[in-house]
Amino acid sequence: MLLYTFTLRGLAFFAILRSGTGKDTIMTAARPPGGSVFLVEDEVMIRMMVADMLEELGYSIAAEAGEINEAIRLAQNTEFDLAILDVNVNGKVISPVAELIQARNRPFIFATGYGSSGLPEEYRDRPALQKPFQLETLARLIDSTLKGATV
Secondary structure, three states, rough: EEEEEEEOOOEEEEEOOOOOOOOOOEEEEOOOOOOOEEEOOOOHHHHHHHHHHHOOOOOOOEEOOHHHHHHHHHHHHHOOOOEEOEEEEOOEOOOOHHHHHHOOEEEEEEOOOHHHHHOOOOHHOOOOOOOOHHHHHHHOOOOOHHHHOOO
C-alpha cells in the first residue's frame, strides 16, 4: 500500500494506492482558514498562480474576476477579508472597483507591473505589489495590510 499526498488549489489530497486491488481511496482535508481574498487579474495564468500562492499561505479565494464589470459585481456582492487588484484590467483602470471596496471598508492591495507611478493617483498611498512578486513578498504585504486595516 502506498500513500501519496499532493495539493491542488489549497486542498490536500491523500491517495492510498493498493497494488492490484482496484479499490484506491482518495480523501481530502481543507487547509486551516486564513481569511478570504477577492482577486482581480485579467491574465488567467497570473490569476491562477496568485490564487495558488494565496492558498499556499492559508487563504481561501472568495471570488476571482478577469474583467472590470464582473469585478464590480463581485466587489458589491461578495464577502471577503482582503482584495488584490490588478491596476490595469484589459486596458481599463481598476478605480471603480477600488472605490466600491473602499466604501465597504475592506482592505485592498494593488498589483502592478508599472510601479507606484502606475497606481491611480488617488490610491498612491495604498499598498502595492510590484509584478512579478514572490510568495514571501505577498505574505509580508498581506500581513502588514491586514494589521493596518480598520475593518
